[in-house]
Amino acid sequence: MSLVECELAQLVTSETRDHGVVELKEKDGERRLPIVIGLWEIYAIHRRVHNEPPPRPMTHELFGNVLDALGVTIERVVINDLRVLENSREGTFFGRLIVKQDGKTFDIDSRPSDAIALAVQKGAPIFVEESVLHEASQES
Numbered sequence: 001m002s003l004v005e006c007e008l009a010q011l012v013t014s015e016t017r018d019h020g021v022v023e024l025k026e027k028d029g030e031r032r033l034p035i036v037i038g039l040w041e042i043y044a045i046h047r048r049v050h051n052e053p054p055p056r057p058m059t060h061e062l063f064g065n066v067l068d069a070l071g072v073t074i075e076r077v078v079i080n081d082l083r084v085l086e087n088s089r090e091g092t093f094f095g096r097l098i099v100k101q102d103g104k105t106f107d108i109d110s111r112p113s114d115a116i117a118l119a120v121q122k123g124a125p126i127f128v129e130e131s132v133l134h135e136a137s138q139e140s
Helices: 039-049 059-069 112-122 130-136
Strands: 003-012 019-026 031-038 072-084 091-101 104-110 126-129
Touching: 003 031, 003 039, 003 130, 019 039, 019 112, 019 126, 031 039, 031 112, 031 130, 039 059, 039 112, 059 072, 059 112, 072 112, 072 130, 091 112, 091 130, 104 112, 112 126, 126 130
Parallel strands: 072 126
Antiparallel strands: 003 019, 003 126, 019 031, 072 091, 091 104
C-alpha cells in the first residue's frame, strides 16, 4: 500500500444542494481529490478551519473530546478505497481512522468525511492510497 500525504485545499458548499465537496490536494504535487460529503461534515470542517467553535459541542467535537478524555490520539486518516457504481462515474470513498492509545494502534473503519473532520480538528495528517488518488484525482 502506497500512501500519498494530502492537505485540505478547499470546501465547496451550495445553497441548493444537501451536500458539499471537500477537496484534498496532494501535499507535494498537483493532484486534487474532490469528495462529496454531507453538510454537517462540511460545517464541522469549516468551523475548525476558521476557528469558529460552536456554542456547544457538535458530534465531531464531542467525539474528539471523548478521544482526548480516553487518552487516544489520531495518528492519521487514510482514504483507502473507491468503489465506483456500475454504469456510473460516481462512487463511494472509504476511509480509515488510525488511532493510538497506551502504545497500541487501532485501525477503525470510518467515512472519509468524519475522519477528515476529526483530522482537521486534531491536526492529524491525511493520506490517500495512491491507487485511489490515481483513479479519482484531477490535475490543478
